[in-house]
Amino acid sequence: MPELTQSALSSKSGFGRLALLVFFLGPAVVIYAAFSVYPLIATMALASFTTDQAGAYHFAGIDNFILLLTDKDWRGPFWNALGNNVLFFIIHMLVQNPIGIAIAGLLSLPALKFRATYRTLIFMPTMLSVVIIGFAWNLILSPLWGVSEGFLKFFGLGSLFQPWLGLEGSALITIGLISVWQFVGIPLMLIYAALLNIPEELVDAARIDGLSHLRIFFHVKLPLIMPTIGLVSILTFVGNFNAFDLVYAIKGALAGPNFSTDLLGTFFYRTFFGNQLQLGSPTMGATVATAMFLIILMGVCVYLFLVQRRLERHSF
Amino acid sequence: MARLNLDQVSKSFGTAEILKAVSLSIEDGEFVVLVGPSGCGKSTLLRLIAGLDPMTSGTLQIGDRVVNDLAPAERKIAMVFQSYALYPHRNVRDNMTFGLKFSGMKKDEIDRRVAEATRMLQLGELLERKPRDLSGGQRQRVAIGRAIVREPDVFLFDEPLSNLDAALRVSTRVEIARLHAMLRATMIYVTHDQTEAMTLADRIVVMNKGRIEQVGAPLDLYFTPANLFVAGFIGSPGMNLFSAHLTQAAETLTATTGFGYALPVKGATLASAASVTIGIRPEHVLFGETPYQAFSARVDLVERLGEISYLYCATVNGTPLIAEWRGRHTPSVGDTVKLSADPGTIHMFGADGTRVPDAVR
């Protein structure tokens, strides 16, 4: 079957070549297009329709977006969720990623014992379901059980205990920290892998130049793993602006107290499915999803065109 | 039956022309070595012959067939790769039989061929091992075995010894030569190592920048390089090349270098005032009093290899050159030496870089 040869593949087109491409690419492209790309596009299209009393769809242009941003019943919850989400992201950038970098730095120190054990243990929470983790923390922080209070008392700090998850002022930060606790493994592993890729000779050369481990980390290793830190940041951004499970597991769809833990994900869920307070609306749900898409897209574009271009990639 | 003919073969990747209208005929049973610096197109040419990459234009014939549009497996070729390219998850036997199974060959025929290759290459106790349990030399033997069982018309070798250490390289080289003598198959061998080229080849093809510079028997290339490129490429250390200027005085044409070395020359293509290049191999440099034209140089560095030493010298105007010294008592650094060469060993190249035959009297 000469049509399957490399020469045929790289130059002349033929039925065999096409069949081969269809065979290899077909299943992936079809499933991905049908259940990922098409729904995204269809959702965005749906955002420009409204339904009337009879359930019929009418084209509405950008009316839904105007409604979302200006209507008194919509804009409050939307800006609230967006603001909470920004705070949620800031918590991750300020706590999760620095901890991840620091621990990756410690784990990559030469001649460290029990390295594999630490890695395994610290990565463990990342493997577990957000839902399960959410419930577990809910119990642990619950004043009913009193385990946290007891723990603080042990250090003489019992008076500091508050039902953090129940207070409007602290619930979101607490959920953010639980999420940090769970997902710190991802930046940790990516940065650890990047650190391992730095050739040992380079570190040896720096040591012969008389640099301490701390200086080597900040002046030699850190600049070299900047691209990975950039990648970690954008992954964190996408993950955060898409988060839903943790809030839903701890606080339910209403994201209490008083919507103080509402993120775009839970807001989207409520808008689409409805809840005790309002009826669900597919078109407004699609509008919220599209808004989320645009926010994520903006973040990705900032990363691709502003951040990534300035970060030099080094190959060894 | 397995003559191989390349006619005006070209290859481009985008706008980059890798091979420029290469034509070459290879006889049945001949061992041809393609040499040249990296990027000269020798590996590309081998891949075109194998059918791994398509030609941009030209015709390739193996035996009586034009094989331009045939798959590699249909060309009756076998290839041995630099990285050995053994299937890592299959043992030695499966590595040799894997391809044959797809050709619908009978089991006893496959067994016969494997047994034969095993005997030829002494792979006996390795048959059940995986590639990762073999040494570099053993892997290369398995790779050659995989080629042999195909009983191809043409064997293609792509720098097969580059990943081996020096000692293994020599013994495997001898093995390949022995194999060629035994199989009498056509072999095309790519290398950048001129020792391999000189020792293995019936004919060497020297390539540069996508073109063939010269095709010839190893010693022809050494003694009569067709141009400056071949002169500089074949031989190690490379030929000393001095640019010179021609002057006519009465009947005599003289080539004079910048440091005053003057040689009487002849040649129909040479004319007064032209620029030429004089070439003298390090091993042809003579020391002290000789009947020939001489010049002086200062020794800057002595590299002692044992039987011979290389003197790195500079002439009066600073032109560097290398001279080979035989024996123990070499001149010292800083000494001035008197150098000359037998006109019969001196090469001359015209302004366009091509050889001017018998120019130096």
Next chain:
Amino acid sequence: MSRRFGPAAVHVILIAYSLIALMPILLVVMNSFKARKAIFGAPLALPSSETFSLIGYSKVLGNSNVGMFFFNSVSVTLISMASVLLFGAMAAWALAEYRFKGSTLLALFLSIGIMVPIRLGSISILHTMVSLDLINTRLALILVYTAQGLPMAIFILSEFISQIPKDLRDAARCDGVPEIAIFFQVIAPLLRPAIATVAVFTVVPIWNDLWFPLLLAPGKETQTITLGIQQFIGQYVTDWNSVLAALSVAILPVIAIYLIFSRQLIGGLTAGAVK
């Protein structure tokens, strides 16, 4: 660093953080084996012969659905993983190996899904599944999870494939091995180390997902363990024995599998494929 505070300090920091990572999990699992009184009386103590109780487990496991939830999760996850790996590897191979018009564009198209979460298309996915009559079927989840996992899998597997020496497929072509056999018999076996990496990035999110089971398969028959436990806890909020046991039932198998494969999982992550 080691000279400044000494290696001991490094270990103190790492042990402290390991404890932070483990304590909550240990606390839940430990207390799930205790009687109600001991859960509240001495939450930080290990279960002793007096406090040991399996009452929570007997309630959770007595709930006949738990086995079914498990089966649902396992089958959905395994089939999704198999199709992500198979179709992802095939596509990655074709994109890496065959140059054709639009191949760059297609690669770009397939990589959108790495950055854009599939959840944003949920409304339309739900409509599609309703019209295909796939609501409350495991197939609906498998299709969505396959679509969700493919972009990252293709990305990771392409990196792996590009690390396989090109000579190998050239040798196979010279040997007369057909293209499809080159993929399945030469390349695919070499992708085994990539499985761990793909698993971390695709399988773990599938196993742990709550969103799509809630949306596409909330029926009793098709609930996954994550959704099942979530609903179980919703019913038994005040029954601490049951809640803790249910959480442990969801946690322990994952931890067991994680510990068995942790070397490969983390090795896969740090193998350099993801930089």
